[in-house]
Amino acid sequence: MENQATQLSQNPAISTTSVLAPILSDYMDFRLFLADFYQFKKESTKRSLRPYNYAIFSAAADIKSPNYLKMIIEGKRNLSMDMVAKFAKACGLNKAQSDEFKLLVTFNQAEDPADRNYALKQLSEYRVQQKLKHGEFDRKVFEKVPNWIGWIIYALVDQEGVTFETSKLKELLRGKASESEIDQALKNLLMSGELQKDPTTGVISKGKPSEAPEEIPSALIRQLQMQLMYLGLESLYQDAPTEREFGSLTLSLTQAEFEELKFKLRQMRKSLHKDNSIARTQGKGERVYQLNLQLFPVSNASKKLDA
DSSP states (O other), X not given: OOOOOOOOOOOOOOOTTOOSOOOGGGOSOHHHHHHHHXXXXXXXXXXXXXOOOHXXXXXXXXXXXXXXHHHHHTTSSOOOHHHHHHHHHHTTOOHHHHHXXXXXXXXXXXXXXXXXXXXXXXXXXXXXXXXHHTTSSOHHHHHHSOOHHHHHHHHHTTBTXXXXXXXXXHHHTXXXXXXXXXXXXXXXXXXXXXXXXXXTTOOEEEOOOOOOOSOOOHHHHHHHHHHHHHHHHHHHHHSOGGGOOOOOOOOOOOHHHHHHHHHHHHHHHHHHHHHHHHHHHHSOBSSOOOOOOOOOOSSOOOOOOOO
């Protein structure tokens, strides 16, 4: 299986002029969510005898300061975990939404990059599970998209001396997955036909690749890519420099240069995948490695100056 480098576009910041109730799962910044929530309440009550204001929010949140919400929205204050619960209550969030709001706040306020990445991973996985629970995602489609465990087990077929017993696989996966997760991933791969088991010898080999669903929700692809990138972050701390290769390059690009570089990275990924596939037909590998290619913006685009 080849990791598809599908480009996932983040929804732009939702306009604070919207008269629609904001949906928490659409946001990656809790302050923007709060700003839109406040604007929505103001717009929907502007003809009421008592229009919505910061003082009303503070009362609903059981907060003494009438401008506390304003300070949070403007980034002048952070939310403590106690305040997170109060804000969730004032926004009318249910239990599941309150848990999601807490994860979002934790992600936004984390200062250490490792903590921030871990919080993002938790938020991403939680949102996917909630969408599955409420039927927003087709579970059959979800099961056809292997998680990181499935990708590694699939690649382990090409590693020499692998015994596909749960306890052995858990050891090979460095204890990062539970036995139940490994069993389910292996079961899904066998059911999909990605892997096949010889009924006589019990030997597991690669089968016919199953057809990917026509439309895979971006959140599922995001979750997979987040899991794989997080494994890279763990490797940075856990593996010796001689066992990994990490490098970075910060560039200023035009849009045309960005598109060209993106194309080159995709071609390189395909070329590496092809070469490895040919090599594995000639002999087994010694170890499974994960290669992540990332190209992303770290600054906003400059405003074009008039000539």
